[in-house]
Amino acid sequence: xxxxxxxxxxxxxxxxxxxxxxxxxxxxxxxxxxxxxxxxxxxxxxxxxxxxxxxxxxxxxxxxxxxxxxxxxxxxxxxxxxxxxxxxxxxxxxxxxxxxxxxxxxxxxxxxxxxxxxxxxxxxxxxxxxxxxxxxxxxxxxxxxxxxxxxxxxxxxxxxxxxxxxxxxxxxxxxxxxxxxxxxxxxxxxxxxxxxxxxxxxxxxxxxxxxxxxxxxx
Amino acid sequence: xxxxxxxxxxxxxxxxxxxxxxxxxxxxxxxxxxxxxxxxxxxxxxxxxxxxxxxxxxxxxxxxxxxxxxxxxxxxxxxxxxxxxxxxxxxxxxxxxxxxxxxxxxxxxxxxxxxxxxxxxxxxxxxxxxxxxxxxxxxxxxxxxxxxxxxxxxxxxxxxxxxxxxxxxxxxxxxxxxxxxxxxxxxxxxxxxxxxxxxxxxxxxxxxxxxxxxxxxx
DNA sequence: ACCAAGATGGTAGTAACTACCAGTGCGGTA
DNA sequence: TACCGCACTGGTAGTTACTACCATCTTGGT
Numbered sequence: 102x103x104x105x106x107x108x109x110x111x112x113x114x115x116x117x118x119x120x121x122x123x124x125x126x127x128x129x130x131x132x133x134x135x136x137x138x139x140x141x142x143x144x145x146x147x148x149x150x151x152x153x154x155x156x157x158x159x160x161x162x163x164x165x166x167x168x169x170x171x172x173x174x175x176x177x178x179x180x181x182x183x184x185x186x187x188x189x190x191x192x193x194x195x196x197x198x199x200x201x202x203x204x205x206x207x208x209x210x211x212x213x214x215x216x217x218x219x220x221x222x223x224x225x226x227x228x229x230x231x232x233x234x235x236x237x238x239x240x241x242x243x244x245x246x247x248x249x250x251x252x253x254x255x256x257x258x259x260x261x262x263x264x265x266x267x268x269x270x271x272x273x274x275x276x277x278x279x280x281x282x283x284x285x286x287x288x289x290x291x292x293x294x295x296x297x298x299x300x301x302x303x304x305x306x307x308x309x310x311x312x313x314x315x316x317x318x319x
Numbered sequence: 320x321x322x323x324x325x326x327x328x329x330x331x332x333x334x335x336x337x338x339x340x341x342x343x344x345x346x347x348x349x350x351x352x353x354x355x356x357x358x359x360x361x362x363x364x365x366x367x368x369x370x371x372x373x374x375x376x377x378x379x380x381x382x383x384x385x386x387x388x389x390x391x392x393x394x395x396x397x398x399x400x401x402x403x404x405x406x407x408x409x410x411x412x413x414x415x416x417x418x419x420x421x422x423x424x425x426x427x428x429x430x431x432x433x434x435x436x437x438x439x440x441x442x443x444x445x446x447x448x449x450x451x452x453x454x455x456x457x458x459x460x461x462x463x464x465x466x467x468x469x470x471x472x473x474x475x476x477x478x479x480x481x482x483x484x485x486x487x488x489x490x491x492x493x494x495x496x497x498x499x500x501x502x503x504x505x506x507x508x509x510x511x512x513x514x515x516x517x518x519x520x521x522x523x524x525x526x527x528x529x530x531x532x533x534x535x536x537x
Numbered sequence: 538a539c540c541a542a543g544a545t546g547g548t549a550g551t552a553a554c555t556a557c558c559a560g561t562g563c564g565g566t567a
Numbered sequence: 568t569a570c571c572g573c574a575c576t577g578g579t580a581g582t583t584a585c586t587a588c589c590a591t592c593t594t595g596g597t
Contacts, residue, residue: 110543110594117544138583149546160584187518228454235457236450261517263493268518271489275481299479300405300486301519328563328574335575356552367577378553 118156121146125163126219134164134227161233164223170237173197174244178251186265187305190245191297194273195306198289210285221281238274242266272296336374339364343381344437352382352445379451382441388455391415392462396469404483405523408463409515412491413524416507428503439499456492460484490514 124145128137139160143150157163176193184192204211210218224234246262276296280289294306342363346355357378361368375381394411402410422429428436442452464480494514498507512524 113594114544139585140583151546152544154585155544158585231457232450232454235453236446239449239453260493260497260514263496264490264514264517267489267493268486271485272482275478275485278481279478296478296482299482331563332575357554358552369577370575372554373575376554 114156117146117148117152121148121153121156122163122166123216125157126216126223129164129223129227130219134223134230139163159233161230164220164227164230165234165237167220169197169201170241171244172200173241174248177245177248185305186249186262187269187297187301189249190266190269191272191293191301191306194269195290195293195297198293202285202289214285218281218285221277225278225281235274238270239267242270245270268300269297272300332374335364335366335370339366339371339374340381340384341434343375344434344441347382347441347445348437352441352448357381377451379448382438382445382448383452383455385438387415387419388459389462390418391459392466395463395466403523404467404480405487405515405519407467408484408487409490409511409519409524412487413508413511413515416511420503420507432503436499436503439495443496443499453492456488457485460488463488486518487515490518 121142125137125142128142128145132141139153140150142163143153146153153163157166173193176196177190180189180193182189201217202210202214205214224230242263245266246259249262249266250259273293273296276289276292279296280287280292283292297306339360343355343360346360346363350359357371358368360381361371364371371381375384391411394414395407398407398411400407419435420428420432423432442448460481463484464477467480467484468477491511491514494507494510497514498505498510501510515524
């Protein structure tokens, strides 16, 4: 059990991991992703290349790894099943984005927010990162579908959930790109809501968090 | 101009390219993608590894390269601008799928159809291929947005188009996965239509090709 | 004090990919 | 018909991401 066995070990490990990723994102931003080798990152972080690979299986993971993904799936299961699929998923995405970008003062992002923005810019501009990031969204889609079904596994129902989840996550990606292009000045939840409305219709996104009439996709 | 300069040269080039891809897909299916090296593909096709890289920049392109993508974007511009975005894109996708899978007898796919199915299975099951395939969809999304705008470049309009296009292509991907899981027995256009209906509502897809009332996403 | 286990580092190897240069056959031209 | 340009192909050497396999050291519990 590497989870709880020792706090000191876990702390050290988490710290080196954080340091490696921070140096990696910094170097990738400064010199470019392809122009920076894993050895460069290792030297900057003061560890051996081996250690980098222990913490991050691939070079892409140096940018992509975070914990935000699984939070969304958990949030889905908590939404009322009376609403339509896109409404449930959409509101979960907006809530997650709200939690993620909270704690900002006026136009200034937090340190976490700036780090997220830097990673996002890399993900969008670097083909290899963009591809694997989209694939991560695909994995998240599977988790969302699993969270929705929970028990019943009718193939038709699964297909509906797949379609709704994939569409919602694609819309989320569009909003993330827009947010990054805007240098994080706009409110991410608002962008997601606007993108959802653009794709599914203005009536799909609720400004207040009370259940509205479910329409499509249910 | 390597396009029209010589028919014999172009024919030879196209033939070797086709042969390399055919051997690649066969070997990848038989032995697995990761277990097959580019050198293996080159030997099977009777050419040098260098030639393989000349025709296909990356190993992934051995599976991913085709010409279907750009056809969709062209089809979009031909749709009436009076309809909603998702309806325009959706019908273009369905039409493209119809053209792509036409010419089948009962339950038997054509040779092209079987080849497409084999490639699709690889794209779905192999992480590296899946990632780059999704990134290709992202590139196609940009082309679709460009085809929709055509002249006016209002940022807000672009954002709407991005959201709608990304959602539609994600739904398309879901339908393609389903089609591959079904071994190509189902009708691909029908699956796309069903997936679109699941995501955007039953009223978004027209069974007949006459303009209906535009609702969301316009 | 001692042992189990986790974290780190080193070495060697594979495979994708990239210049750089050389040979060969097709295509138009004198 | 002879000739030159050019596209296509092949070879060599090198870089880099990534993977075993093994040795070392530190940490946590007995």
